[in-house]
Amino acid sequence: MKIYYKVVIFLLLIIFFIIGLLLPSLSYGEKSFKNIFIEIKQKVTNTEFPKEVVTTRYIFDSKFDSNQTGPFYLEKLSGNELIGLNRNNGEIWRWLVEQKQVKEFFIGNLKIKNLLLDGNAPYSPPMFTDLLVVNNSIYASIIELNKAEKCQLLSLYKTSISNLNFMKKIYSTPCVKAFTPALWGGKLLKANDEIYMSVGEMRFDTSGYPFGNFNSVSYVSENKLNYSSLEPFGTVIFFNKKNEKDIKVFTSGHRNIQGLAYDKENDLIFATEHGPFGGDEINVLKVGNYYGWPFESFGKPYPENHPGDTPSESVDLEDERKGFVSGKHPNASIPFDSWSPGKGPSALQIVDSNSKLKDWRNDLIYSQMKDGKLVRLTLNKDKSKIMHREFISLERDNLTFRVRDFEVLDNVLALSLDNGKIVFYTRK
Numbered sequence: 001m002k003i004y005y006k007v008v009i010f011l012l013l014i015i016f017f018i019i020g021l022l023l024p025s026l027s028y029g030e031k032s033f034k035n036i037f038i039e040i041k042q043k044v045t046n047t048e049f050p051k052e053v054v055t056t057r058y059i060f061d062s063k064f065d066s067n068q069t070g071p072f073y074l075e076k077l078s079g080n081e082l083i084g085l086n087r088n089n090g091e092i093w094r095w096l097v098e099q100k101q102v103k104e105f106f107i108g109n110l111k112i113k114n115l116l117l118d119g120n121a122p123y124s125p126p127m128f129t130d131l132l133v134v135n136n137s138i139y140a141s142i143i144e145l146n147k148a149e150k151c152q153l154l155s156l157y158k159t160s161i162s163n164l165n166f167m168k169k170i171y172s173t174p175c176v177k178a179f180t181p182a183l184w185g186g187k188l189l190k191a192n193d194e195i196y197m198s199v200g201e202m203r204f205d206t207s208g209y210p211f212g213n214f215n216s217v218s219y220v221s222e223n224k225l226n227y228s229s230l231e232p233f234g235t236v237i238f239f240n241k242k243n244e245k246d247i248k249v250f251t252s253g254h255r256n257i258q259g260l261a262y263d264k265e266n267d268l269i270f271a272t273e274h275g276p277f278g279g280d281e282i283n284v285l286k287v288g289n290y291y292g293w294p295f296e297s298f299g300k301p302y303p304e305n306h307p308g309d310t311p312s313e314s315v316d317l318e319d320e321r322k323g324f325v326s327g328k329h330p331n332a333s334i335p336f337d338s339w340s341p342g343k344g345p346s347a348l349q350i351v352d353s354n355s356k357l358k359d360w361r362n363d364l365i366y367s368q369m370k371d372g373k374l375v376r377l378t379l380n381k382d383k384s385k386i387m388h389r390e391f392i393s394l395e396r397d398n399l400t401f402r403v404r405d406f407e408v409l410d411n412v413l414a415l416s417l418d419n420g421k422i423v424f425y426t427r428k
Contacts, residue, residue, distance in 0.1 A: 070420035071404040073131040079410040085131035090117040108164040129186030141186035151175035176213040179205045189260035198257035201234030207301030208294035227252040253291035259348030272348045275299030278340030292332030344369035347405045356411040367403035
């Protein structure tokens with residue numbers, strides 16, 4: 001009898017073991033959750049993260065604080081020379097670093113006809129979104145407010161450094177209601193003879209739910225949006241600087257690009273992009289490519305933005321949308337790099353091949369607004385794979401801060417902080 005009970009117990013254990021193996025397949029179709037996770041990681045090769053290293057060779061210490069209110073958008077002019085545009089009041093300043101001393105020069109104010117830039121509102125239009133210097137010309141992107149229509153638009157202006165009082169309008173988006181001005185993007189880049197500008201996806205809220213601003217041609221078909229210079233939301237647009245009226249769409253399916261950088265050696269454009277609740281990205285932009293937003297993202301909706309009475313349940317019940325790789329990205333161009341939870345990547349730079357920071361040459365560096373760090377990525381020769389990841393801690397006075405923009409100068413890092421400081425760091 002005792003032997004009989006032992007046999008029954010043994011058989012039950014085997015049955016439970018087999019059921020345990022089959023349950024994931026029964027729950028998620030032909031593939032288990034584990035297989036789905038592996039498949040996603042194989043498609044996004046760079047989510048197989050190298051070991052995270054906090055640098056010890058480069059501990060940067062502050063040498064100078066600008067006294068200006070900001071934040072500023074920065075642009076490197078030459079070795080240790082920098083120019084900056086104040087986001088709120090349009091002031092242009094120049095800084096020159098000489099032997100660990102910084103000289104500061106006020107150049108003037110950018111002025112736009114019938115537009116008052118008083119600098120009083122910290123994050124509401126009108127406010128500039130980026131600065132680009134090409135030879136003697138200044139390009140500036142700005143979110144404008146139409147008070148009569150209660151709508152916003154993203155515009156691109158151009159002027160010469162010698163005449164800041166007259167700004168010529170190059171381009172404006174349609175005027176639309178904004179879920180938040182933080183989604184506009186407006187980042188600028190020069191690559192070869194082309195000028196590029198990112199335009200956020202204003203037809204959807206921060207979680208990817210329809211917000212409005214649609215017209216009769218917004219959708220080409222179900223789950224396929226229209227993108228053009230007349231409806232540029234969720235794109236990077238570009239034009240040749242010799243023909244500024246011929247605006248074209250370069251890439252589409254973007255949520256909110258916050259950094260653009262050009263790799264001359266490989267003729268590649270990189271972009272940092274904010275995801276929703278997780279799913280931040282670095283993308284390699286190739287003409288005509290679609291990058292997924294709002295239909296595909298490794299992030300998921302913010303809990304407070306869910307429609308209905310049960311926030312997050314509609315997403316979080318799907319196991320493949322939980323954990324380190326969140327969300328789905330089956331059809332659109334796969335990010336070069338993506339991570340959850342989000343850190344708010346902002347500015348992006350590729351270090352010059354002749355930089356005095358010799359072991360940083362050709363590396364990709366981006367800032368994280370959430371934790372006040374810079375992240376250095378060493379890539380392989382053709383910039384197709386991440387070989388090393390290093391975190392550069394930039395704490396000051398035991399506090400972290402949001403890095404809005406930065407530039408890598410000759411052996412100096414210049415950072416623009418959201419608290420209005422321009423901080424220069426040199427190696428100890």
